[in-house]
């Protein structure tokens with residue numbers, strides 16, 4: 029595959045949406061492509077009208093997490109200036125991976141604590157409601173079988189106060205084994221349809237879940253499968269994170285230390 | 296009553312080995328009398344100065360105490376670093392006599408950023424020092440905007456006549472509002488005035504590059520550390536103000552010492568040499584000098600006082616074990632690790648580096664931040680060996696692998712004792728190995744070194 033045009037990854041709002049180690053997601057895509065002899069060029073798509081042209085040249089997309097203030101400004105720019113091209117690209121099979129705040133932006137709207145309805149991109153039938161509760165901690169899920177992952181466990185960290193509700197017919201990315209997920213109650217985590225996938229898993233997501241990274245790469249390249257590569261570093265980091273998530277379910281006894289977290293297990 | 300209960304609880308807690316007894320007495324005393332902190336601290340003769348900010352609180356508070364003590368003043372504090380409201384109460388209790396009086400000239404307390412508004416409301420301090428606002432332990436559910444908001448609240452809560460010292464190089468901190476003028480609050484800015492210790496590029500991921508006034512993207516002509524430097528807003532014209540107390544002619548002697556000149560508003564100028572390493576510590580010295588001047592401490596003695604300064608627990612502290620020597624450096628958030636890496640890579644000659652990453656509650660359980668740190672610099676240092684340790688050692692190894700550090704240069708040793716052995720095997724005689732550690736990793740390494748007879752214990756006896 030060398031010698032061809034490099035694959036172009038559209039990184040949406042790299043300055044505004046980069047809160048939870050999202051750089052690691054980009055690194056994982058670049059390195060896992062590179063190790064298979066595939067060049068991957070990262071195209072930053074920032075605020076402003078010229079971003080739409082840049083997006084049109086890309087084979088796949090990523091959008092990460094951001095602070096609330098950044099998210100508002102980004103939402104408007106995303107819908108007004110990039111919505112059309114993204115919808116078109118995705119309908120032609122380009123993958124779009126969205127994490128945390130990026131995931132919330134994929135939905136139909138976001139309902140603030142004051143009751144204001146902020147429109148989203150509308151790529152997935154879901155919406156998010158602000159809440160007082162913060163859902164924080166290690167998060168471990170089993171992925172939807174439709175994704176055909178050989179090892180269906182996905183592992184990461186979540187930190188969100190928005191609760192995300194999937195509308196009729198939308199498939200969650202997976203079911204919660206440890207942690208909170210979309211609402212802390214539904215046991216659902218994330219959502220996916222065709223080539224669009226959103227999740228609260230960060231930490232970052234892709235280095236520790238290399239199969240999901242390859243899912244994105246396969247779609248972006250339009251390939252059925254990719255040659256296997258040495259995953260030993262990834263695998264041991266993954267096992268470590270899984271062990272941590274399984275070991276630490278109950279934090280209440282740490283409250284005495286004065287750094288207790290307002291997390292209550294939903295079930 | 297509250298004082299007695301708290302003191303008894305402290306003694307009991309230490310006897311029962313429930314820990315260093317650093318916050319438990321505070322819990323008890325506050326349960327008996329919620330106003331106990333304000334009552335205790337109101338008896339301090341000169342007043343109370345609070346030191347806050349994401350990084351550098353412990354060191355700056357210690358520097359300020361050293362400056363005041365050098366003038367012959369009696370000074371107390373919370374050097375164990377218990378900086379939440381219960382820890383402050385416990386520290387005040389420990390310093391009080393049986394009648395509840397704190398017989399000191401000054402009390403210098405470091406305060407957690409999020410606890411700062413409450414500490415200001417209860418203590419009504421004479422002064423407040425705000426060092427910086429970086430990203431820290433995001434799983435405490437606070438984002439940097441909210442941290443900045445709390446710090447601003449703390450400034451607005453200061454009693455009439457108080458002073459606050461802020462960082463001119465940190466755009467958010469420098470822009471804090473002192474409140475409406477009749478309150479008589481004085482604002483003193485400190486900063487670095489030596490372009491030779493700055494660089495041209497912002498780190499890959501910075502916490503705040505947006506203008507605090509209009510949220511446009513700031514332009515930096517020079518960066519000292521993290522998002523601190525010479526900035527300007529192209530949209531609204533906000534720019535880095537000239538500091539009232541500035542550090543210039545800065546010279547780093549490896550990681551062992553900083554030589555600098557500190558220039559103050561009334562034309563005073565002091566040549567300082569302090570046994571600390573890294574650019575951020577030059578800023579911490581300027582901050583302490585600015586606060587000392589506001590407290591009326593004579594600057595002519597500063598050089599002598601600071602020459603005797605000893606670093607606090609885990610702030611470039613030296614220790615030895617099985618013939619190898621270690622330099623323990625706390626690196627608990629992206630700005631801290633970034634800055635320590637810069638210091639180690641530019642100023643140090645050790646061919647070995649150790650990094651330990653724990654994800655305990657006190658460290659912050661979310662370790663995503665290591666992916667935002669420019670570890671790629673380690674990938675470009677071809678002869679450097681790295682020992683990785685801690686509860687998340689394998690994720691750290693993955694991060695380093697992705698940064699281009701080849702597998703044969705990485706030694707993974709999750710347990711602290713194994714890591715210490717690996718480091719001492721690789722270390723060169725007489726060259727301290729820099730060890731960059733998150734908070735609970737620092738405790739673990741420190742305890743091991745103390746148990747083996749090297750280094751002083753860190754919990755101070757009452």
Ligand SMILES: [Zn+2]
Nearest residue numbers: 506509528531
């Ligand atoms: Zn501006």
